[in-house]
Amino acid sequence: MALLDVLGRIFSKDNTSSKEVAKERLRLVLVHDRNTISPEYLNLIKEDLLKVIREYLEIDEEALQVNLANEDSAFALVANIPVKGFKRTRMAEVQGSSMT
């Protein structure tokens, strides 16, 4: 068996030690593990975002999407919020006479 192991290692195309493979796989899996947030936590963010935006715009709450996106080593909170209409009264309040 031992001889076969040695021969296998000499003749195989892939001669990186299994420890290096383990380290690299761990590194990749941990990048993902360490940067995932729970659905509950994401929901909290979503609820609070909704609360604020509702004040200013009429939005399609069913179609709302909030996600954490991971590209290379950077993270972004990506929100897709379809607007159904504008809150005329609120806009008038804030922008005053210039609205008319």
Next chain:
Amino acid sequence: MKSRVLVVTSGKGGVGKTTTTANLGTALAMMGKKVVMLDTDIGLRNLDVVLGLENRIVFDIVDVVNGNCKLKQGLIKDKRYEALFLLPAAQTKDKTAVTPHQMKNLTNELRNEFDFILVDCPAGIEQGFRNAIAGADDAIVVATPEVSSVRDADRIIGLLEAAGLGKSKLIINRLRSKMVKRGDMMDIEDIMDILAIDLLGVVPEDETIVVSTNRGEPAVLETASRAGGAYRRIARRVMGETVPIETENTDNLVDKFKRMLKLAR
């Protein structure tokens, strides 16, 4: 001396939490400390058999927290050391039979009597884990040099930090120096790079652990056991002594010879 509550945890099962608890507890008692070990793996108790105390159990941790018996009645005295005690887990209940609040009260009560309170945590990250860490001052994370174990240890370290236990220490268990030399097992440095916490000790893979578990006598009692020696050094580090970390080359010919003659410490 101010008493300390240490939780022994890992995330993954089968990496040696219970063995570590039994050996560290016994080693601290050998050093003259008053020690109690709590088995919080409710439903799957095992610390009692590792210590060889399974025939002495009358009450358990659930009885104690629910007031079915007095704390003193629940504690089982070790066969070998006067100042070493075990509070066994209940076998017929589940992890929800105890709350984190009750655990905190229990460990606080034990602080009056003991120098060290060692909490053996169940595998997993659910309520059993929450209970085990509730009253702890510090955590000892046990991991073996395998992808799955190191990954789970990383997760556990994150959860411990979130719970305010930011100064966890790591024990690397079951290290096989031959495989490390061959490049087929991650070494100490590889694991420390990934986990970024302090190292408390390295325990070699050792058949004497199986033998001592068979007999119900922790390996630290066996002077010739390499794993036992590693645990005795870990206990000294827990006590604040500076003891160099064992490297893969610690096992030289002289040591082997001493062990053959059973002279090794």
